[in-house]
Each structure stands twice: as structure tokens, then as C-alpha cells.
Amino acid sequence: MVSRRNFLSIAAIMLVVFFLFQFSNVALEQWNDYEENQSAVDVNSLAAKSAAYTLDGGDGLWKTARPQVAYVGDEASAVGRMVRSWAAYTKRSFVASSRLELISLGETPREMIVLDAAALDWSGSGLCQTLKTYTAEGTSLVFASLPEPEVIQSNRELMDLLGIQEVRQEGTKVKGIHLYKGFLLGGEMIYQGKDEEENEKRQDMELEMPWYVLASGTKTYMKGIPSEKAEVEDHPAVIWRKSLGGAYVFAVNGDYMEDSTGLGILSAMAAEMSTYTIYPVVNAQNLVLANYPALALENSGQMVEYYSQSMRGVFRDILWPALTTVFRQSNLGLTCMMAPQLDYNDANLPDRVQFIFYMKSLNELDAEAGLSGFSVSQTDIADKLTQDFSFMRENELKYQFTSFYVGGLEAAQIAAALGWMELDSVRTVVTPWEGESELIGYQTETVTRQQAVADGLNHTYRGDFRVRSVETALAYNNVLVDMARLAYPESQEDTWEKLSAGFSSNVPRLKELFPAFSGTTLSESDGRIRNFLTLDYAHSRQGETVTLKHTGEGPTWFILRVNHGSAGDAVGGSCRRIEDGVYLIEAQEKEVTFRISGAYLD
Numbered sequence: 158m159v160s161r162r163n164f165l166s167i168a169a170i171m172l173v174v175f176f177l178f179q180f181s182n183v184a185l186e187q188w189n190d191y192e193e194n195q196s197a198v199d200v201n202s203l204a205a206k207s208a209a210y211t212l213d214g215g216d217g218l219w220k221t222a223r224p225q226v227a228y229v230g231d232e233a234s235a236v237g238r239m240v241r242s243w244a245a246y247t248k249r250s251f252v253a254s255s256r257l258e259l260i261s262l263g264e265t266p267r268e269m270i271v272l273d274a275a276a277l278d279w280s281g282s283g284l285c286q287t288l289k290t291y292t293a294e295g296t297s298l299v300f301a302s303l304p305e306p307e308v309i310q311s312n313r314e315l316m317d318l319l320g321i322q323e324v325r326q327e328g329t330k331v332k333g334i335h336l337y338k339g340f341l342l343g344g345e346m347i348y349q350g351k352d353e354e355e356n357e358k359r360q361d362m363e364l365e366m367p368w369y370v371l372a373s374g375t376k377t378y379m380k381g382i383p384s385e386k387a388e389v390e391d392h393p394a395v396i397w398r399k400s401l402g403g404a405y406v407f408a409v410n411g412d413y414m415e416d417s418t419g420l421g422i423l424s425a426m427a428a429e430m431s432t433y434t435i436y437p438v439v440n441a442q443n444l445v446l447a448n449y450p451a452l453a454l455e456n457s458g459q460m461v462e463y464y465s466q467s468m469r470g471v472f473r474d475i476l477w478p479a480l481t482t483v484f485r486q487s488n489l490g491l492t493c494m495m496a497p498q499l500d501y502n503d504a505n506l507p508d509r510v511q512f513i514f515y516m517k518s519l520n521e522l523d524a525e526a527g528l529s530g531f532s533v534s535q536t537d538i539a540d541k542l543t544q545d546f547s548f549m550r551e552n553e554l555k556y557q558f559t560s561f562y563v564g565g566l567e568a569a570q571i572a573a574a575l576g577w578m579e580l581d582s583v584r585t586v587v588t589p590w591e592g593e594s595e596l597i598g599y600q601t602e603t604v605t606r607q608q609a610v611a612d613g614l615n616h617t618y619r620g621d622f623r624v625r626s627v628e629t630a631l632a633y634n635n636v637l638v639d640m641a642r643l644a645y646p647e648s649q650e651d652t653w654e655k656l657s658a659g660f661s662s663n664v665p666r667l668k669e670l671f672p673a674f675s676g677t678t679l680s681e682s683d684g685r686i687r688n689f690l691t692l693d694y695a696h697s698r699q700g701e702t703v704t705l706k707h708t709g710e711g712p713t714w715f716i717l718r719v720n721h722g723s724a725g726d727a728v729g730g731s732c733r734r735i736e737d738g739v740y741l742i743e744a745q746e747k748e749v750t751f752r753i754s755g756a757y758l759d
Contacts, residue, residue: 191516196680197557204687206599230273235415239594285314301414306367320399322372331381348618421626428718438632440714441682444489449640452507486665490676491524494562501536525678527560557582560679585683609637722755
């Protein structure tokens with residue numbers, strides 16, 4: 158039997174435990190200030206577009222001449238725009254011309270010339286001799302595209318310049334792509350499915366290419382995996398370099414330089430050109446759930462057909478637990494772009510109770526609620542916003558949105574939305590992946606723009622390659638999940654049952670690949686982007702000690718890449734290893750010093 162004394166002790170303990178549980182729940186409810194958005198400030202007080210670094214920014218800090226990148230080709234082309242963006246992000250100077258002879262050396266140290274092969278005349282030997290003159294002066298060449306294989310094969314000097322020993326086939330189709338370790342962040346990757354089904358879902362790399370076998374004195378960063386048997390060193394080259402004099406000749410066999418993927422490729426090439434390199438990065442990892450939550454009971458027929466529940470039940474009871482579980486397993490920050498309604502032509506109105514539930518839940522996760530401008534009914538943006546904010550006013554819901562999703566909106570519609578009185582607190586907009594190289598920038602003088610990098614529901618090999626490249630260039634990622642696809646599925650393939658496996662495995666995997674980078678909400682990312690776009694920096698070395706100065710405000714991040722050495726002993730900030738030879742510098746002060754040891758310092 159339990160004695161009276163023990164019984165009273167057990168009862169007292171149970172009462173204490175019950176009280177603690179009840180008190181914690183009550184406290185959580187009382188202290189949940191979900192109506193307050195800490196990121197809501199006067200946008201005019203933030204760093205504006207006019208304060209951003211420009212390509213004609215003159216000399217850098219310490220009056221040092223900026224490294225210069227030149228582009229030969231059409232500056233308005235996809236490659237030209239990418240090179241221009243990269244120069245601006247890395248604070249280089251930039252010149253462009255459709256003709257090589259119009260680019261003069263001048264007093265600015267030219268680091269590299271990026272070439273569009275189609276813009277040049279490869280007949281004869283004069284052009285190759287001119288390019289070798291540049292390399293003799295220490296300027297590296299980057300072939301963003303290559304001449305036609307028959308042109309290369311007929312020009313021995315061009316083959317020698319590129320480091321090509323043999324044009325084995327003018328065209329071949331490989332079965333996969335092998336990215337070697339040490340070029341882009343994230344390590345080695347083989348883009349080849351284990352079976353036909355996986356290839357059908359994920360394989361979108363450029364598999365058809367000329368087959369170039371490289372000569373000695375070259376280094377390969379990416380190769381094709383041929384269908385026929387061949388020695389590894391003879392596999393079709395995709396990205397490589399040749400040492401030539403005091404510089405390098407880099408070549409890209411494919412269209413990888415035509416979008417933001419080229420940003421990381423150029424950053425990786427620049428790192429190969431010197432003993433060590435330092436460049437600023439954003440350090441922001443975002444997970445954006447667009448059109449989520451949806452607050453109205455819509456599309457009931459399909460919801461019952463596919464889920465046997467209403468949209469409210471699907472979004473709250475099925476999706477919310479699954480989404481938050483994946484979020485907690487990742488190193489991404491979470492922003493949900495709320496859709497009060499998706500279809501404004503039906504009679505279904507948003508639910509106040511659902512709004513409060515999600516706002517409280519997001520607040521508990523330190524996540525952010527933004528507003529979506531999308532509608533399946535293609536409702537005029539003015540009509541949509543009128544109905545959205547009428548719902549909030551009528552239900553006395555007070556919240557200042559600081560981020561806005563512009564999926565499907567034209568430029569004029571975006572401008573109209575940002576001019577809306579209730580959206581005057583919006584500081585950043587997010588767009589779907591559009592293929593443009595300018596991933597981050599300004600939408601208006603005071604509002605930034607962040608483009609998605611990855612599709613959270615559709616993980617392809619090309620998408621993976623792009624993520625690795627953008628992380629290399631900017632330490633930035635923006636995984637967008639368009640939940641309208643699940644709310645209005647076109648087929649069984651658009652249901653959570655079909656899409657959840659890829660999302661649940663691919664998003665947490667980013668933490669394994671890039672654990673050093675920080676998760677941010679869109680508004681937090683906005684603050685880091687503004688600092689990144691406006692800052693300037695310079696570095697110098699004395700022996701093994703490197704001094705880094707910058708004009709950023711607050712914590713400012715840089716990537717340091719060291720060839721054949723290690724870094725540490727940071728003063729004024731921290732130096733965290735990302736992977737072999739790559740470090741994340743967090744500058745807490747305007748001047749940071751650190752030590753590089755074991756490198757071949759000249």
C-alpha cells in the first residue's frame with residue numbers, strides 16, 4: 158500500500174507538473190506578440206539603391222586600383238549581363254566591348270577577360286597571338302562559350318591556346334556529368350541517376366556536347382561521363398583551365414555561363430588564379446512558402462478528391478506539421494507568403510481564426526509572414542489588395558507586412574502594389590526563378606528584390622548545380638515552394654503525396670552541404686543584402702598576416718579561399734572553416750586580421 162505521506166508527495170508533484178504545463182501554455186499565449194513585426198521600420202531609413210556600389214565607383218579603399226574584368230561580346234546578352242552582375246557583386250571594375258581591339262589596358266590591373274567566342278573572328282592566327290599577349294601580361298582568359306568544334310579542329314593555335322589535344326567527336330551525348338571537388342562549394346557531385354526513372358525526373362544538365370580531349374598542362378573541373386568506354390582522362394571536358402605564361406585560360410563547354418550559375422563559376426575561377434582570394438557575400442539562407450497559408454475554404458471538390466479534406470484541413474493538419482518538421486531539420490529561415498484568398502471570383506472568404514493560428518505559430522518559430530500578390534483567378538492587383546486589407550480591417554487584424562511575393566505580376570502591377578498604403582512597410586519583394594543572373598538587387602529606390610534560386614518541389618540536377626554555384630558566389634540561397642500548386646493541383650502528380658518525398662529529403666540536405674551559412678527570413682535577408690550591395694572592401698598582406706578593411710554596417714561576411722594552406726587566428730571577427738581551403742570570415746569590426754599558413758605566398 159501507498160502510505161499517506163507518499164500519496165501526498167506524489168499528488169504534490171503531479172500538481173506542480175500540471176501547473177508548469179498550464180503556466181507555460183498560458184505564458185506562451187500571453188507573450189505571443191504575433192501582431193508586431195520587428196522588421197517593420199521606415200524603409201526610407203534603410204540603405205537605398207542610390208547608396209549601392211556601382212561599377213564606376215572609382216578607386217577602392219586605401220586608394221588601391223580595383224581589379225578589372227572585361228567582357229568581349231554583346232553586353233546586353235545573357236552572358237554579358239551575368240559578367241556585369243558578378244563584377245558589381247565582387248566590387249570589381251568592368252568594361253565591355255563587342256570588339257577585342259577596343260578594350261585598352263590602361264592603368265587598371267586587368268584580372269580577366271571573359272570572351273564570347275561567337276563575337277570573335279577565329280580565321281587565321283592573329284587573334285590567338287593577341288590573346289597570348291594578354292596572358293603574357295598576367296591577364297587570364299575565360300571562354301564563356303567556345304567556337305564551333307570544326308573551327309577549333311581546323312585551328313592548331315586555337316587548340317593549343319585552349320589546351321585541347323584532340324576533337325574526338327564534334328558531337329556526343331554523355332550519360333551524366335561529373336563535378337569535381339574543390340571548384341564550387343558543396344564538394345563532388347555526379348549528375349547521373351541510378352535508374353531511368355530518376356533520370357527522367359532530375360536529369361536536365363546539358364548532355365549533348367563536342368568531345369574534347371585535353372592536353373597535358375590542363376586541370377579539369379567538370380567532365381561528361383561518356384556512354385562508350387573511355388579512359389577517365391579522356392572523358393569529354395566541360396569546364397577546365399590551361400596554364401599559359403603567368404595566367405590561365407579557362408573554358409566552358411556548354412551554356413552554363415548564361416544565368417546565375419556563371420556567378421559561382423567566375424568566383425571559382427578567380428580563386429584558382431591567386432594564392433588566396435577574399436570577396437564579400439550575403440550569408441542568407443531562405444525558405445519561402447509562397448501562397449501559404451491560404452485562409453479561405455476553396456477548391457473543395459479537388460481537395461476532397463485527393464485528400465478527403467477541405468483546404469483548411471489539408472493546409473493545417475497535413476501540410477503544416479510536415480513543413481515545419483522539414484524546416485526544423487534545415488538551416489534555412491522561414492517566410493510564409495500568406496494568401497488570404499487564391500480565388501477571388503468565388504464566395505469563399507478568409508477565416509480570422511486561421512489567420513491568428515498561423516500568425517502565432519509562425520511567431521513561435523521565429524518565422525516571418527509576408528503577403529502574396531498571386532491569385533489563380535488573375536484578379537487585378539488593386540482589387541485583390543482591396544479585399545485582403547478589408548478582411549484585416551473588418552477583423553481588427555493588425556500586422557505590417559515587410560515582404561511581398563510578386564509571382565505572376567508584371568512590372569506595372571508590382572509598382573501599383575508597392576504604392577499601396579497598407580504595404581508602405583514592405584522592404585523586399587521575392588520573385589520566382591526567372592533565369593536572370595541578377596539574383597539580388599533593388600526593385601525600387603527603397604525596396605530590394607530577391608529572386609528564388611531553387612524550386613523546393615522540383616529538385617533537378619541543373620538546379621542543384623545552380624545552388625552550388627550561387628552559394629559559392631554569394632553564400633545565398635532562396636528555396637521557393639509554391640503552395641498554390643498543391644491547392645489547385647492539375648493532376649495527382651501535384652499532390653503532397655507525390656511531392657513530399659523530394660522536399661523532405663532535399664531541403665534538409667542543404668544543411669549538410671552548407672552548414673556554415675545562416676538561416677534568415679526574407680526581411681533579415683534584406684538587411685544583409687543592403688549591407689552587401691553598399692559595402693566596399695580591400696585587403697592587404699604582410700607575410701602570413703592578412704588585413705581586411707570594409708565599410709559594411711554591423712556583422713559583414715566574406716569568403717576566403719586559400720590554395721594549399723589554412724587560415725585562422727582572426728582578430729576583429731571570426732574565421733570558420735567551410736570546407737578544405739574555404740573559410741567564412743565574419744567581420745565584427747571594420748578591420749579584421751587573420752593568418753594564412755602553409756600557402757605558397759608570393
